[in-house]
Amino acid sequence: MxxxxxxxxxxxxxxxxxxxxxxxxxxxxxxxxxxxxxxxxxxxxxxxxxxxxxxxxxxxxxxxxxxxxxxxxxxxxxxxSSDLESMRKTILDLVVSENPTGECVRCEEIGPCELHTLTKRYGSKPGRFHGALSGEKSKDTNPFIFRDYSQCILCYRCTSVCGELEQAHAIVPAGRGFGSRIAAAFDSGLLDSSCTFCGQCIQTCPTGALMDRKMLGQAKASEVTKVKTVCPYCGTGCGLNLHVANNKVIGTTPDWDSPSGEGSLCVKGQFATDFVGHKDRLKTPLIRRNGVLTEATWDEAYDLIVEKFTQIKEESGPNAFTFWTSARATTESNYIMQKFARAVIGTNNVDNCSRT
Amino acid sequence: MTAKKGVEPTPILNALHSMQEKEGKLTRASLEEIAKAHNMPIANIFDAVTFYHYFKLDGDSDKKSAICKGPVCSLPGIKGQDLADMRSISCPGLCDSPVPIFADGEFRGTKGVDQVFELPHDTGTKGVIFRDSRKRKGWILDEYIKFGGYGQLQSLINDQNPEKALGVLKESGLLGRGGAGFPLALKWGAVRNAEGSEKYIVCNADEGEPGTLKDRPMLHLEPHLLLEAMAIAGFIVGASHGIIYLRYEYPLAQNILNKAIEAAEDANILGNNINNTDYSFYLSVSRGSGAYICGEETSLLNSLEGKRPWPRERPPFPTTSGLWGKPTAVNNVETLSVVPRILENGAKWFQSVGLGEGNFGSKLYSVSGDVNRPGNFELPLGVTVRELILNHAGGVVGGGKVKAFTLGGISGGMLSGDFLDLTLDFKKPQEYDTFLGSGALVVLGEDSCVVDFARSCAVFFEDESCGKCYPCRIGAVRMRELMDGISGDSSLIPDTLDHIKEIGDVMTTASACGLGQSAPKVLQGMVKYFSEELDFHITKRVCPTNVCGFDANNTS
Amino acid sequence: MVGRGAMSNSIAELKESPFILATGTNTTETHPVIALKVKKAVSNGSKLVVIDPRRIELANFSHRYMQIKIGTDIALYNAMSNVIINEELYDKEYVAERTGGFEELKHFIREYTPQYAEQITGIPSEDIIATAREYAAADSASIIYTVGITEHSCGVHNVQSLTNLALLTGNFGVTGGGVNPLRGQNNVQGAGDAGCLPNNLPGYQRVGDDAARANWEKEWGVTLDPNPGVTKVTAIDDMILGRMRALYIMGENSLASDANAGKTRKALEALEILVVQDIFLTQTAELADVVLPAAGFGEVDGTFANSERRVQRVRKAVNPPGVAKPDWQIISELGERFGYKKKFNHPAEIWDELARNTPILAGISYDRLDFQGIQWPCPTSDHPGTAVLHTDNFESEKGYLMPIPHVGIAEPTDEEYPLILTTGRRRATYHTGTQTGRSAGIELLVPHEWVEINPEDADELKLDDGEVVSVISRRGRVQSPIMITEKSPPGVIFMSFHFPNETPTNVLTTDLHDPITETPEFKACAVKIEKIAQHHKNQSDKNGTQNTNQSLKMAG
Structure with missing residues (x-):
């Protein structure tokens, strides 16, 4: 061919x-x-x-x-060539001239944005060209995607990704010329649009115009570590990075090297990881005492299980037990669970939620 | 009954116009209806609608009445009264009848409605396109036919030899009259040879360049000549649909063209199985909605598809991937209109019309600004600036000298009055970093201010920049701001001239399309040829012609 | 049947597949990122046929949508096989060399004409024929499905009849082809790989396989029971009968997620000891005698295996809350108290024990997983993993074509229960809401349950959009607002199970199940809808479901 x-x-x-x-x-x-x-x-x-x-x-x-x-x-x-390099410098000077000066929240809190990485490299600083600024902060109150178009440089990556990749067609370029803007139909908020909140617009944005609202105000970029892992939801297995600061997961970004995700996430992988460290999390073992679940130590919990299991095993044999494992837990934990059932209790009554 | 029309290949713009006419504006509900009918996401319709000057969304302010404040209409000898408090419209192509007003959906020049039937000025030459126009009403089918109209189409169909016709066009050396000067036969050959059974002929009738008004008389007076040419094009390249993309500002042309199409289809001269042959060719008119960029052929195609009319990256070129991704010939009104004449009289004849080596055929020149006789002139290609301005356009108002003139409307650059011997063809102007473009000249007399004119040009390009590429989107605004500073409308920025040069260079070299590339040209001409006048403005804060509005404080 | 309960091909491959048959998969909602690959394929010109009882979003991207009557899949696929065989569109060489049972299938399939299938499935026969032809003609064709195929009382037969299509056309072992179940949970594949099935030791080695068992006995230093254990469905029956006395659940909200929740509750309450190890106090944990706090996602090291058999590393990012511990550690510590002394310090050691005794995983180690996952089978440490299964052979040497008769759904509608309830997921929420329900903002996207109902049915029942109704099956009742939508075909309503507190949908579903896998028929049970007395109706959506905790209890 x-x-x-x-x-x-x-x-x-x-x-x-x-x-x-x-x-x-x-x-x-x-x-x-x-x-x-x-x-x-x-x-x-x-x-x-x-x-x-x-x-x-x-x-x-x-x-x-x-x-x-x-x-x-x-x-x-x-x-x-030097002509090309000076052309690039001029373009960058023009780009920074349309945005307000001052610190970039993305650089500060999430990590160096693409724009400022480039302006640094070319020694481009705001203020060489003066004039009107473009874009303004959106009034959109959706809880996921922070939109500050005063930082926007109209690269149209967000609208392309939304239209071509996600095919959600939620945000589009609107208007024309210097007054061009990024908008949902009829300039509505994203909750009133066809947005699926996949967050891809945030991830492709080269500036601080689009950011993960949940991640904002949590930490300085220098305090954040990224831990490469895999999304805990469906079976696609999209790779993602957990952003961690002070022993807290503050958000996620996609893993661009993920073979199945290929840099994409959906609303769950992108925005639904705050269950980690949620206040409702179980923090201690609980034992039912007088009909009520009450806090207990590990020893108390283990002792109770050993006592009861031993009694049942003696009376009814290993097949009076059944073990249901979790399609949500790691393979290693699942392995240990079935090993416990088979090798310790002695039953093949082990199943997982694959059929539910 | 067999369908006279094929399925309209580009229905979205017209659907939006009908909806807006019906309801006075475009509501959310009506856009949703259109989106559903055309299987488009609602956001994409919204996207496209917000681009144009004349689509009105719910909540947009009414454009009740407005006037043109373009570079031609702002010349001090023309504007006459202070219209600063009126809203402005982009150039509606009535530069020979300034200053036009937009009211109640109509564009009116000072010469009134009669102007639409105004022929180009008599230049004493025979004329190619307007050869018969003084003898008969070309927009009436019978009269057009009486003078041999549709004869070339019919003999082409009878001969069944499109290659031969293409050969004649090739030999004639016809170059596209829209601005780029690309050989027509090459373009049509490429479409003819492109793979695919579905192909399109698109006529670019979206002249929007200040000073350019040449398509107007052809559309109004010789519509059948254009239709015949498009059907010929269809036969040669193998297309069965022709679409005329008509600028919003020419509503009468829409009526005239639609009537002409209907009459020709009723007579079976166009449409389904033309004269009971196997050849069918359907025509439709799609009306733009006010966007200069749509004169750029790939923007035009996006506009026709109902998309945001941004220019496309090339390659692929429209000849292989045009309307709806199919091979498409996009040609200017003027280019198409000479085709039947060439087929009628032969390549040699056409070559003999031009002046000077390699200049073949006639050209429609539009002249506007400080001249006694503004308007259109059909003259041999290669006429000099001197002859055009001084002989045909009657010279500068008041008998003064030509201070400056532009080419290609305002996008081909600006030269000083020292260049009157320049020949107006596709080659010579390039030696001076200018180009013929559409063939429109804006003339500045000595009472006009080059700086103020350049500022008006900067305003025009700022308004008309599509907003896609950075050099143009941001550069056009910064250029206008710099010009504001020079002409005293705002404070002067240090290094202004360096910035004009630097930004101008980047716009010229790096912009995505011709609009951005040519937007700084008038400013560059100003810097090059009018440094003294410019220096007065910058260092002395004085406008030698008293056009620029310096505050008393500034004029120290 | 060809062997594996996993995707035969890879996820990213779908982008390149020239033909995709998506059946029983609401991919844009349940696997949004896989849906991106399908959309990409369509943008690149691939064909997509969508088969689903509901007009799901993916249908908008298809070139043909076939609305199938619920539970009639076998008839459809058989009819496609009929066309492929009768029109001799099958891959003769492949069928001869790689498959068995062709003659039996050919004979059996004769009665499944497209016309006969049309009567059963409601899909026009010409669509069935066209799809069969296109599927057979494609260079490679991928079938993707989700639990819309398996969660039926004839789930296995659905898969087998679907698999026939791929076998007939040689679509196994080719890139862009295959039969691909998209698995619903992050590590459902890994749980199976690890042996958490009553009939399988790790790596899908049968418990009845003496050699495999001997190997594990050696590794674990114990004697293993050669008889398969019981599935969850059987276990529940056994609990109610008092034969099953102890249940240990690791990380599953069975009460909310399993079919026929009333029965599940009864079973759990009959236990002598219920241990639930989880990260939240779920509805199920509330019934437990002992609740053990586990470390969850982001707090543990280990691996997940995705739908395409790719083993990938998950990593600890933060410490678990309180005294919570990783699941493996809790169970190991418990094992020690039962006298089983083998100690693990890190999940990597557990992996090594699993992998060295499991041929399909033997070549995978944590070191190799550091950058990217590896797809099993991966028998040796220098093996790159397997993107496409069955390139050379099937598990059983040959792929067997299976003659599968059509059967109806287990609980058809009748006069009293005239509607079919089908269940599934919505994009922003997940399963029983344990996690998504605790993520800020998700409640704005999916604030509560909806019963999706066709306008015809809503009309007949005189229901208004948003009105709160009772949905009643033979097993229980729940309340929920309705959403009137064309997405649901007449006679079918749709609900998710994301809101077990407010609307415990699974009190309605039937535990009638597939005889082979014992997977319940979540996708179809008979229900009726009743209006709620007038004074309830005026309550807003938010309040409308407040009584449903009671119905959860009442259902028990």
């Missing part, structure tokens, strides 16, 4: 092999050449809005957007 055929191009003087159908950006990144972007998310069609990835292609009058331009055999590409 033609598609899988390879082609040769030259990037910054180095011959590179790539395949038909790939973009310049993909090919460059494959071969270790970094091209900065702000509006690119590999999972959706390139909008080519930010133009930071513009590169020179020999024979073309103007630079081309590397994220959208497909490779052609023999292309000679320059990604890092």
């Amino acid at each position: 033609l598609k899988e055929e390879t082609l040769k191009v030259v990037i910054n003087g180095q011959e590179v092999e790539s395949s038909f159908g790939k973009t310049i950006l993909e090919c460059a990144r494959d071969s270790g050449v970094d091209i900065p972007t702000l509006c690119f998310d590999s999972r959706v069609k390139a909008t080519a809005a930010c133009r930071l990835c513009s590169v020179n292609v020999k024979g073309r009058r103007l630079p081309v957007a590397a994220c959208a331009q497909k490779m052609e055999p023999g292309m000679e590409i320059t990604t890092d």
